[in-house]
Amino acid sequence: MVEEIKFHERIKVLRVERNMTQQELGNLLGVTSQAVSKWETGITTPDITLLPKISKLFNCTIDSLFFGRVETQIHARKSMVREDLEKAKFESSNLRGVIMRDVVMDGAEIFDSRLNGMRIHHGGMANLSLKHLDLDGLKIGFSQMNGAVIHDLGGHTTPIRFAENDFKHSTVDRCDLANVELVNCNLSGMRIKGSSLKDSWLLQPEPYEPIHIDAVDFTNSVIMNSNLDGVRIENCSIEGLIINGVPAGEMIASYKR
Missing domain, CATH: 1.10.260.40 (lambda repressor-like DNA-binding domains)
Structure with missing residues (x-):
């Protein structure tokens, strides 16, 4: 071959x-x-x-x-500013603690790599692909991640934080995002499936296009200051669900009466 x-x-x-x-x-x-x-x-x-x-x-x-595998020694550098990494591929890379600011990573792929404690600010990451990563303590803020694909991410012990990011039309598939913080992010048209968001903190500032959520574990998650007009909850367990301070079970029982 x-x-x-x-x-x-x-x-x-x-x-x-x-x-x-x-x-x-x-x-x-x-x-x-x-x-x-x-x-x-x-x-x-x-x-x-x-x-x-x-x-x-x-x-x-x-x-x-x-020919051969493309390797990178980027982990030897602790910070990157205004770099062009468009369509770059990082495989089996150690990016622990690296700080990126004003970087262009549109169409880049990062897989089988360590991103522990990595921080990215003001990044252009449209159509970014993240697969099979160690994300403990990852923080991404004020970045464009529209169309990103986040796939098959394992558990973590240090919280992950996404703040002021654009996740428009992104896909989260088979990921463990327990305790993740999604603060003031644009989730317009986002698809989340087969994932865990246990004890996560989800804060979206205003309504956008519908979000599609399928087979997701939201146990003990918090959704605040959000517009849920027209939201449908079907075939879901709602034990302990509270809406505006009122247990959903009580609402349903009262409705049936």
Whole structure:
């Protein structure tokens, strides 16, 4: 089986690891920033005569530029500001304690990695994919996460906090988000299925498009200052459910009488 060529992924990760802009890399290689941009988006590949220079610059083999697993050493850096990580892929990466601010991660994929204590502020993360991660203490704020896919996340002991984020049309599938804080987030059109939100704190500032929730455990969750007009609760256990201070069971019994 022929291995997939991954040059565009590799060159971007190597550049970002070294905190270089596309212009700076282009200057070192004698090409324009537009040429580097085309390499990183997979539109073109560099002239063959440039490959030895690129491999020497990044201290890697020419073969590794094109084939094999893309690895990152980003965990060696504790902070990232105004970085372009669009469509980057992070696999088996250690991002513990990393602080990101004003980063672009649209279409990026992070999987089988550790994000313990990671903080992201003012990030552009449309269509971000998060899968099989350790998220203890993760905090994301003031970020665009519309269209994100959050899939198969395990349990955690340190609370996760999402504040002032846009989760429009995102999907949460088979995740344990117990004790998570979702504060003033746009959940318009969000889909949550097969997940646990036990003891979570959900605060949404105003009504948007309907949220679809299926097979979710909301035990002891809190929903405050929200518009529930037209909400339907079907085939659900409501033992202990309280609405505006009145047990739902009492409401139903009173209605039946």
